[in-house]
Amino acid sequence: MPHSKTCTDVLIIGSGLAGMSLALSLPATLRITLLSKGRADECASAWAQGGIAAVLDASDSLEAHVQDTLIAGAGLCDETAVRRILEQGPDAIAWLQQHGVPFSTQANGQLHLTREGGHRARRIVHATDRTGLAVHQRLLQACQRLGHITLLQHCTAIELLQDAQHRCVGATVRNADGRHQRMLASHTVLATGGMGQIYPSTTNPATTTGDGIAMAWRAGCAVRDLEFMQFHPTALHINGKAVGLVSEALRGEGALLRLPGKNGNPGERFMLRHDSRAELAPRDIVARAIDTEMRVHQLSHVLLDITHQSRDWLAQHFPGVMALCAAHGIDIATQPIPVAPCAHYTCGGVQAHVDGRTSVAGLWAIGEVARTGLHGANRLASNS
Ligand SMILES: Cc1cc2nc3c(=O)[nH]c(=O)nc-3n(C[C@H](O)[C@H](O)[C@H](O)COP(=O)(O)OP(=O)(O)OC[C@H]3O[C@@H](n4cnc5c(N)ncnc54)[C@H](O)[C@@H]3O)c2cc1C
Structure with a gap:
């Protein structure tokens, strides 16, 4: 050549x-x-x-x-x-x-x-x-x-x-x-x-x-x-595949991780069973906790719920996440977000x-x- x-x-x-x-x-x-x-x-x-x-x-x-x-x-x-x-x-x-x-x-x-x-x-x-x-x-x-x-x-x-x-x-x-x-x-x-x-x-x-x-x-x-690959706890998960990131800042602003409940509604909150810092524990801990819950309950994902914030507030603070989820048919002001861990940082x-x-x-x-x-x-x- x-x-x-x-x-x-x-x-x-x-x-x-x-x-x-x-x-x-x-x-x-x-x-x-x-x-x-x-x-x-x-x-x-x-x-x-x-x-x-x-x-x-x-x-x-x-x-x-x-x-x-x-x-x-x-x-x-x-x-x-x-x-x-x-x-x-x-x-x-x-x-x-x-x-x-x-x-x-x-x-x-x-x-x-x-x-x-x-x-x-x-x-x-x-x-x-x-x-x-x-x-x-x-x-x-x-x-x-x-x-x-x-x-x-x-x-x-x-x-x-x-x-x-x-x-x-x-x-x-x-x-x-x-x-x-x-x-x-x-x-x-x-x-x-x-x-x-x-x-x-x-x-x-x-x-x-x-x-x-x-x-x-x-x-x-x-x-x-x-060997130290970081897994992000909350990638948006659609049909068993990661299609984008749901920022950790949602949890910083009060979003809670829950198991899927009946009829697609959010069920039990689980992070407190894994760490006293709950949703605000460091990433490796939250990712491992989600992975454990997914294995125990044989789930493809868990739910991240920020529906306590108003639509206007979400549009002002998280326009990117809102648009990403909307593109997959999820209104984050009224619906929980399906999330699962995936490879993120070397x-x-x-x-x-x-x-x-x-x-x-x-x-x-x-x-x-x-x-x-x-x-x-x-x-x-x-x-x-
Ligand atoms: C979705 C997502 C969200 C993130 N959010 C945050 C956050 O909020 N805060 C935070 O601190 N970090 C965040 N990170 C991590 C952070 O973005 C990255 O660690 C950081 O931007 C890496 O910057 P970089 O310049 O080292 O690499 P990159 O931004 O990845 O740039 C790498 C460059 O190298 C080039 N390149 C690669 N291989 C070759 C090659 N062989 N020849 C020529 N060019 C090559 C690529 O084309 C690219 O231009 C996030 C990461 C992702 C993926």
């Missing part, structure tokens, strides 16, 4: 939130090439619903966020990495606001903070329930405005290139027209997201096939904790320092593909 050759300073493989944030943060003196396997918006980042966790309320504290993260991670987080990453939360939100991300606000103009499982405080910044799309659109526009950033869509990296000393010097890429090209770079960054698509049922987009982890492994780079990945360094010189890993020690065995909601 003939190979053409191009050179760049920084080759970023992946144009989700991780790849674009890096591209926008590097000096404009560098030539940056940003790849996406499909269209730029076909990534987990654009699909994120709930929001981004950051300590912004006076009654909250960094220490509380750290402790919630360590508890959710089942004692397997790297505490130094947790502290270094979480302390940057408020600055990261301010940076996104500078890029024009329209986060939801309260009547007084302050950011509206919602709550999710495993968090002891309201600390989730969001743009209704379409946070990822709002963030992705703004950062994509910013990248497209800058002349030193070249975005190449429908370009798939298939192999990392290494010199005689095993330093990474770029990647072989299959272009939109199917031709292979060698892209040489002083620095190569894996920002390829997770690997949810290797499971039969997942919330992840089709692009999420673990390419970055596989390429890093083949290049002799350390990978770690690949907690392990390419072993990386919090600054993205990997065990191979010239190769960096950021975002979901990286295993920094932030998540341990289980990611705390909205911590990605």
